[in-house]
Amino acid sequence: MSVQTQTQQYVMHTYARKPVTLVKGQGAIVYDESGKQYFDFSSGIGVNSLGYSDPEWSLAIAKQSQTLQHTSNLYYTQPMAQLAEILCQRTNYAKVFFGNSGAEANEGAIKLARKYSFDRYGKSAQRYKILTLKDSFHGRTVTTLSATGQDVFHQSFDPFTPGFDYVVANDLADLTSKLDDQVCAVMIEFVQGEGGIHLLDKVYVQTLFELCAAKDILVIADEVQTGIGRTGRLLASEHYQVQPDISTLAKGLGGGLPIGAVLCNEKLADVFQPGDHATTFGGNPVVCAGAQVVLDKLTLQVLESVQQKEQLIRQHLEKMPEVKKIDGIGLMLGIQLESKTAAEVIDACLEEGLIVLSAKEKIRLLPPLTISAEELKQGLAILAKVLAD
Known part of the structure; x- marks a missing residue:
């Protein structure tokens, strides 16, 4: 039985998988079971920040697995303590909670924001609402689907978690009209990834922060995809000269292993107490x-x-006639096409040995941060060939 047949028979059909079985990789290149080579411009959807099988990364996890692979959070461990210190010092946050995924990090951020308002203003204030942006994406749990501002995800799983409302990105009038006394937080992505690679406007972001600060409304930044160097800064918030009260991380932080993180400022450092999360x-x-x-x-x-x-x-990309517009920042780019569909380009690229992604109607590029200029040029030559056909 082939791997693909075996998967189809025993794994739930939650993905429309491509007919390729990947078996090994090095750097920005991955190989299938036949030995065919692919330039990977996806990084496993932004996860393999150092590419495949980075030697130092592989050695560190192998060495740790041979000494202490797991213990409960009822005890202390050196790797977690060291990572927490490095992460807080690099980001200027006070404390961090570690989880296992972006959705879990966002769940933690939602709970932290609501707990802060509950503790400070009391249950009677009914200060629990969280505003998110239309076309946002925050995860696939029932609550993070509720936070996601896309109707396409609000199907089939009713009832969804209440307490969310949605505002139009970069529309200050819409935001202002919905910042009522029930709002405890606003959750944003500086670059909407799954929503189509849309950047927030700098004036909009800075005004949002000012409005929220005046009302003691927390700002949560979902940096699951934009964080850990993806945009050319450690956090995308640095491009906007702001620091959210809470930032969530996942994807690229683990380098290929599952991790999530909720970073918070000093104001929120002691909101969670034992048993809260x-x-x-x-x-x-x-x-x-x-x-x-x-x-x-x-x-x-x-x-x-x-x-x-x-x-x-x-x-x-600007030399390719089929490319209509390029959105994004750093190594998180979206390509709007003139006439071809993202689906047909993805399949044609795969056939030619290049892995790319989609973001709505756009081609999305998320190559490893360590990809070489030569590897980029070779992969882009494949894309150019596909777009020219």
């Missing part, structure tokens, strides 16, 4: 050992190289 696997020693390597490797030089690689990609 918990996780069995969060802060796993092996995952934390790998995440330390990711952060160690994200030097200022590497972050600057991400911005340089963005310019290289843009220069090549």
